Amino acid sequence: MKLGFIGTGAISDAVIRGLLTSDYPASEIIVSRRSAHISQKLAADFDRVRVEDDNQTIIDQSDMIFLAVLPQIAGDVLSTLRVPDDKKIVSLIATIPIADLKFWLGTNAQCDRAIPLPPVEHHACVTAVYPGSPDVMTLFEKLGGAVAAATIDAFDSYAAGSALMATYFTVLESAAQWMVKQGSDYADARRYLAALFSGLAQNTDKSPDQSFADLYDGHITAGGLNEQVAQTFIREKGTDALHIALDEVFARIKASS
Numbered sequence: 001m002k003l004g005f006i007g008t009g010a011i012s013d014a015v016i017r018g019l020l021t022s023d024y025p026a027s028e029i030i031v032s033r034r035s036a037h038i039s040q041k042l043a044a045d046f047d048r049v050r051v052e053d054d055n056q057t058i059i060d061q062s063d064m065i066f067l068a069v070l071p072q073i074a075g076d077v078l079s080t081l082r083v084p085d086d087k088k089i090v091s092l093i094a095t096i097p098i099a100d101l102k103f104w105l106g107t108n109a110q111c112d113r114a115i116p117l118p119p120v121e122h123h124a125c126v127t128a129v130y131p132g133s134p135d136v137m138t139l140f141e142k143l144g145g146a147v148a149a150a151t152i153d154a155f156d157s158y159a160a161g162s163a164l165m166a167t168y169f170t171v172l173e174s175a176a177q178w179m180v181k182q183g184s185d186y187a188d189a190r191r192y193l194a195a196l197f198s199g200l201a202q203n204t205d206k207s208p209d210q211s212f213a214d215l216y217d218g219h220i221t222a223g224g225l226n227e228q229v230a231q232t233f234i235r236e237k238g239t240d241a242l243h244i245a246l247d248e249v250f251a252r253i254k255a256s257s
């Protein structure tokens with residue numbers, strides 16, 4: 001399978017590095033020269049990466065084409081290109097609907113959207129895909145896993161979920177600062193909380209059949225400290241704030257698509 005990338009930025013770099021360190025059978029990966037520092041480094045690091053100047057040449061020489069330019073320039077860049085119907089398209093471009101992509105590219109080719117995140121480089125992230133064509137699911141399975149969204153609303157809910165990364169660090173920073181106020185050293189508090197959350201993530205990973213609610217039950221003592229903190233968090237509208245934040249980012253995704 002020959003893969004082509006239109007746009008060689010941060011996320012293309014992570015996907016390509018992840019694929020080429022997996023057993024995915026990519027015979028060649030052709031990338032656009034743009035972001036020359038990234039494309040040149042990829043070609044230097046991997047024999048199977050080739051750099052091309054012309055986006056149409058990338059399409060013509062690839063079986064599966066990844067679209068990874070920024071949404072605000074997607075129409076201008078893609079409208080100048082043509083994708084034959086027998087090719088496959090995977091768009092990583094946030095918010096742009098499949099119908100627009102196909103219109104700009106003048107094609108009826110198979111087209112999926114996907115939301116890979118930077119940890120795919122280390123095969124450590126599950127990628128949401130819509131609608132989830134089998135060959136695209138197989139590819140992202142190699143990067144840590146893939147989930148197929150049954151509807152575009154479900155896909156957009158994964159996009160909203162992916163926006164929780166900064167909130168995760170906000171919770172950790174806020175807790176560390178609180179511990180510092182009580183007299184802890186920041187570096188020690190950081191180390192302690194990072195290990196605690198990393199351990200919880202590992203427990204969660206090792207228990208795929210347990211719901212998060214089951215894991216809650218497994219990590220509290222009735223009437224104990226953990227239950228107290230969780231119930232205070234809920235009582236003080238922490239979960240309400242989370243749902244408001246997700247509703248608002250979901251609305252923003254919908255408004256821009």
Ligand SMILES: NC(=O)c1ccc[n+]([C@@H]2O[C@H](COP(=O)([O-])OP(=O)(O)OC[C@H]3O[C@@H](n4cnc5c(N)ncnc54)[C@H](OP(=O)(O)O)[C@@H]3O)[C@@H](O)[C@H]2O)c1
Nearest residue numbers: 007008009010011032034035068069070071092093094116
């Ligand atoms: N970063 C993430 O975690 C992430 C996750 C999921 C999806 N996405 C989506 O993936 C897309 C790319 O994001 P990114 O973070 O990788 O952005 P980025 O680092 O800014 O990469 C965008 C790339 O597009 C290139 N480009 C601009 N005009 C071009 C043209 N005419 N032909 C070919 N390439 C062109 C840029 O080259 P120059 O630098 O030379 O301008 C750059 O290599 C976005 O649509 C974003 O929504 C990103």
